[in-house]
Amino acid sequence: MQEKLRQIGDKSEVKEFRSVAGGDINNAYYVKTEKNKYFIKTNEKVPSDFFQLEAKGLEAIRQTNTINVPKVYHYDIATNNEEIMLIMEWIAGDKRQANGNLLGENLASMHLAEAGPQYGLDIPTFVGDLVQENSWYDSWVEYYQKQRLQTQLELGIQRDSMPQMRRSRLETLIDKLDNYIPKRPKVSLLHGDLWGGNWLAGPRGIPYLIDPSILYGDHAFEIAFTELFGGFPTSFYQSYQAIFPLPDYYEDIKPIYQLFYLLVHLNIFGEGYGGAVDRILNQYT
Numbered sequence: 698m699q700e701k702l703r704q705i706g707d708k709s710e711v712k713e714f715r716s717v718a719g720g721d722i723n724n725a726y727y728v729k730t731e732k733n734k735y736f737i738k739t740n741e742k743v744p745s746d747f748f749q750l751e752a753k754g755l756e757a758i759r760q761t762n763t764i765n766v767p768k769v770y771h772y773d774i775a776t777n778n779e780e781i782m783l784i785m786e787w788i789a790g791d792k793r794q795a796n797g798n799l800l801g802e803n804l805a806s807m808h809l810a811e812a813g814p815q816y817g818l819d820i821p822t823f824v825g826d827l828v829q830e831n832s833w834y835d836s837w838v839e840y841y842q843k844q845r846l847q848t849q850l851e852l853g854i855q856r857d858s859m860p861q862m863r864r865s866r867l868e869t870l871i872d873k874l875d876n877y878i879p880k881r882p883k884v885s886l887l888h889g890d891l892w893g894g895n896w897l898a899g900p901r902g903i904p905y906l907i908d909p910s911i912l913y914g915d916h917a918f919e920i921a922f923t924e925l926f927g928g929f930p931t932s933f934y935q936s937y938q939a940i941f942p943l944p945d946y947y948e949d950i951k952p953i954y955q956l957f958y959l960l961v962h963l964n965i966f967g968e969g970y971g972g973a974v975d976r977i978l979n980q981y982t
């Protein structure tokens with residue numbers, strides 16, 4: 698690790714080094730040198746470009762100039778299953794002091810930032826440790842149908858998480874998805890994995906986004922996920938709505954947007970999420 702820090706130009710002495718708890722996927726460390734403080738992740742079990750894709754997502758968010766993300770100093774791309782490393786800026790803050798209003802304002806601005814005409818993305822990403830294949834679509838509902846719900850259905854069949862009734866209900870919903878999901882909502886850059894653990898408070902409570910799984914799509918998809926597991930203050934939603942209001946039909950389709958994330962959890966963690974998936978499917982089929 699010290700060698701890597703030297704390579705990126707920090708030759709000063711390491712003063713402090715400790716593990717950071719909390720990540721499901723990677724080993725995480727806090728490293729303080731005389732010059733700087735770093736957050737470093739390592740992993741040897743993930744695909745070779747795992748950290749490169751994380752860095753690309755952070756960079757896309759940074760480019761919008763709307764919300765903070767940690768600076769990325771270095772990432773490895775594995776050539777031979779060796780351990781890879783991501784070196785980032787350490788964000789020192791206390792979430793109890795977080796500025797929820799600013800989080801709402803900044804995220805709304807990110808969603809309003811200029812984006813290309815199409816939905817999806819041109820590179821794969823990861824949701825948890827699942828690969829999320831992507832491509833560009835002219836229709837958002839088609840992207841959501843084919844690249845999100847259909848792929849989780851297929852993975853569920855492979856992983857035995859799709860008993861017959863669940864499978865046929867999900868197929869029915871996928872078939873009639875365009876009754877619910879808009880074809881051409883505004884194209885927004887989305888973080889794509891925005892649960893409560895993927896935002897941090899920096900100095901003076903300033904919000905930062907981490908661990909993105911970006912895509913271009915309907916902002917309601919992002920907000921629906923923030924509501925699934927909680928972790929966002931009321932002030933966040935108030936400020937967000939004041940800048941980029943959600944559509945009138947948001948409450949009607951919110952469960953369909955949450956369904957993708959529940960299917961991901963079902964396919965990663967198992968039947969504990971089956972009941973929540975079935976309740977949504979029962980509502981629409």
Ligand code: ADP
Nearest residue numbers: 717718719720721722723725736767786787788
């Ligand atoms: P994983 O990629 O394994 O899910 P995380 O990125 O979620 O790991 O990070 C693990 C822990 O480190 C979390 O508690 C998170 O809040 C914290 N963390 C993540 N990035 C930073 C950072 N740049 N500075 C300080 N703490 C961070």
